[in-house]
Amino acid sequence: MKTVTEKISFGDSLTLESGQVLSSFELMTETYGELNSKKTNAVLVCHAFSGNHHAAGRRDGEPKSGWWDEIIGDGKTIDTSKFFVVSLNNIGGCNGSTGPTTVASESGQPYGANFPEVTVSDWVETQKLVADHFGISCWEMVAGGSLGGMQALQWAISYPERIKKAAIIAASAKISTQNIALNEVAREIIKKDEHFHNGDYLVKGESPNKGLKAARMLGHITYLSESNMRKRFGRKLQDPENKIDADVNYEVENYLQYKGEQFSKTFDANSYILMTKAMDSFDPAKDFDNDLVKCLKRIQAKLLIASFDSDWLFPKEYGLDIQMSAIKAGIDSSYIELDGDYGHDSFLFYSDQYASALKNFLNSNG
Amino acid sequence: MDSRLQSIVLDWIPSNSKVVDFGCGDGTLLRILTEQKSVTGYGVENDPEKINACIINGVSVIQQDIDAGIQNYKGMDFDFAVMASSIQCLRKPRDAMKNILNVANECVITLPNFGNWELRLGILNGKMPSSAQLPAKWYETKNLHLCTIADFEELCSDESFVIKEKVYLNRRGSSSWLANTFPNLFAAQAVYLIG
Numbered sequence: 336m337k338t339v340t341e342k343i344s345f346g347d348s349l350t351l352e353s354g355q356v357l358s359s360f361e362l363m364t365e366t367y368g369e370l371n372s373k374k375t376n377a378v379l380v381c382h383a384f385s386g387n388h389h390a391a392g393r394r395d396g397e398p399k400s401g402w403w404d405e406i407i408g409d410g411k412t413i414d415t416s417k418f419f420v421v422s423l424n425n426i427g428g429c430n431g432s433t434g435p436t437t438v439a440s441e442s443g444q445p446y447g448a449n450f451p452e453v454t455v456s457d458w459v460e461t462q463k464l465v466a467d468h469f470g471i472s473c474w475e476m477v478a479g480g481s482l483g484g485m486q487a488l489q490w491a492i493s494y495p496e497r498i499k500k501a502a503i504i505a506a507s508a509k510i511s512t513q514n515i516a517l518n519e520v521a522r523e524i525i526k527k528d529e530h531f532h533n534g535d536y537l538v539k540g541e542s543p544n545k546g547l548k549a550a551r552m553l554g555h556i557t558y559l560s561e562s563n564m565r566k567r568f569g570r571k572l573q574d575p576e577n578k579i580d581a582d583v584n585y586e587v588e589n590y591l592q593y594k595g596e597q598f599s600k601t602f603d604a605n606s607y608i609l610m611t612k613a614m615d616s617f618d619p620a621k622d623f624d625n626d627l628v629k630c631l632k633r634i635q636a637k638l639l640i641a642s643f644d645s646d647w648l649f650p651k652e653y654g655l656d657i658q659m660s661a662i663k664a665g666i667d668s669s670y671i672e673l674d675g676d677y678g679h680d681s682f683l684f685y686s687d688q689y690a691s692a693l694k695n696f697l698n699s700n701g
Numbered sequence: 702m703d704s705r706l707q708s709i710v711l712d713w714i715p716s717n718s719k720v721v722d723f724g725c726g727d728g729t730l731l732r733i734l735t736e737q738k739s740v741t742g743y744g745v746e747n748d749p750e751k752i753n754a755c756i757i758n759g760v761s762v763i764q765q766d767i768d769a770g771i772q773n774y775k776g777m778d779f780d781f782a783v784m785a786s787s788i789q790c791l792r793k794p795r796d797a798m799k800n801i802l803n804v805a806n807e808c809v810i811t812l813p814n815f816g817n818w819e820l821r822l823g824i825l826n827g828k829m830p831s832s833a834q835l836p837a838k839w840y841e842t843k844n845l846h847l848c849t850i851a852d853f854e855e856l857c858s859d860e861s862f863v864i865k866e867k868v869y870l871n872r873r874g875s876s877s878w879l880a881n882t883f884p885n886l887f888a889a890q891a892v893y894l895i896g
Contacts, residue, residue, distance in 0.1 A: 655765075659773060659777075669760075670763045670764060695757045
């Protein structure tokens with residue numbers, strides 16, 4: 336699989352949905368496969384909350400493969416021997432694209448908490464610039480799970496003529512109250528870390544790792560299903576030699592401690608807050624008199640909406656809601672309910688039913 | 702769905718209408734309706750393999766249990782609903798019929814006729830009968846509420862479901878003098894346009 340990792344600089348200023356302006360910005364991108372001469376085989380994959388541009392393959396020395404490696408690759412569901420797959424780290428992230436850890440040219444300091452609020456629409460705007468960069472006038476498909484699925488939906492709404500298909504997986508047209516509540520707890524945990532300093536921790540050379548770790552531990556629970564945790568860990572006691580912390584009793588505790596710890600070393604706290612805010616505020620119907628049907632009527636792309644039965648963070652009813660509005664709007668849209676063992680995280684993993692639906696959708700006639 | 706049935710449905714459904722097909726199978730009917738009548742069509746199906754076939758066919762499909770799902774389609778401005786050979790599989794066919802007519806202005810219903818002579822002979826032999834329309838064994842069949850043409854038309858009259866058009870088909874799937882004259886005995890299948 337031909338893989339190109341490239342940081343693209345955009346010199347023109349970007350006016351965000353909030354009205355704030357980024358004078359210039361950079362996007363970390365990664366592409367898989369080759370763009371055909373007519374540039375008609377391009378697929379954009381959008382990452383979820385803590386994802387990044389590295390969607391597929393495994394680089395030397397890396398502990399794990401890209402976040403959608405089970406789906407993207409030569410001969411896989413999104414077949415890179417046929418399609419040119421574009422993945423990027425969204426602005427506001429912390430994996431190479433302009434975000435809170437970037438040094439602002441105006442101040443010479445990292446943006447930190449001063450990084451402007453970004454929205455799903457802002458991400459779509461920047462992704463459109465990436466399409467222009469590659470000379471792609473129309474995506475064959477835009478796909479993503481969770482927050483990535485929201486971007487796929489927003490693409491179909493924002494640029495109806497530039498997208499043929501949208502795969503909206505484990506997502507919703509707006510998140511649940513419960514989800515906003517969980518996000519707020521996570522933010523609170525981070526902000527209450529003594530090293531947070533109202534978000535200006537970088538200039539002080541500190542990092543609110545404890546807060547970030549605890550927030551991720553909470554988040555991680557919400558990404559899994561009860562049955563998955565039961566099957567995977569049960570009530571097994573942690574073997575004493577591999578305890579990450581002396582207080583740990585059960586395997587599940589150790590697992591969360593480990594995952595939280597790893598995450599806090601690689602992710603930025605301001606990015607965490609910013610990404611959850613973007614997720615909370617996503618509501619494309621708000622620009623259409625709060626009428627999702629009216630909003631979806633703009634869409635020319637074909638939609639595939641997929642929900643997982645074990646997902647309690649983005650319950651399947653939310654996927655079905657988009658579908659029902661799509662039918663009212665009279666647009667081409669399908670809805671499937673998949674068996675997923677992993678709760679919300681099911682969208683990351685291959686399963687026969689999931690992969691064949693996505694593959695058939697991508698390969699069906701537009 | 703056989704070609705005779707398809708052509709009947711194609712005749713009845715006007716161009717550019719909005720159609721929902723409950724139990725759409727692999728989506729063939731909707732694909733043909735989309736190609737030939739420019740309908741906006743949605744299928745409802747609960748079998749993952751058939752859903753996959755719909756996606757391959759490029760047909761919009763919703764994975765849902767029909768029994769639970771029909772009422773969700775109210776207020777969606779459907780001109781037409783299709784219920785081809787699945788009414789007898791539902792838990793409450795009468796309620797389903799009422800719901801379908803709340804969902805769409807008109808509906809097409811096809812019915813395997815349990816009054817057909819071949820099936821009656823089977824019963825006379827003391828065995829659960831089977832036929833081309835009803836091939837499954839009693840322990841495997843999805844049919845919960847089999848009925849005869851006479852039963853179904855009685856229900857329509859009791860519930861004031863207006864039968865606007867009907868076609869009786871014999872075992873070979875074609876219209877015949879016998880099937881038209883004594884449908885309850887000689888028709889293997891009936892197709893109704895109900896409004």
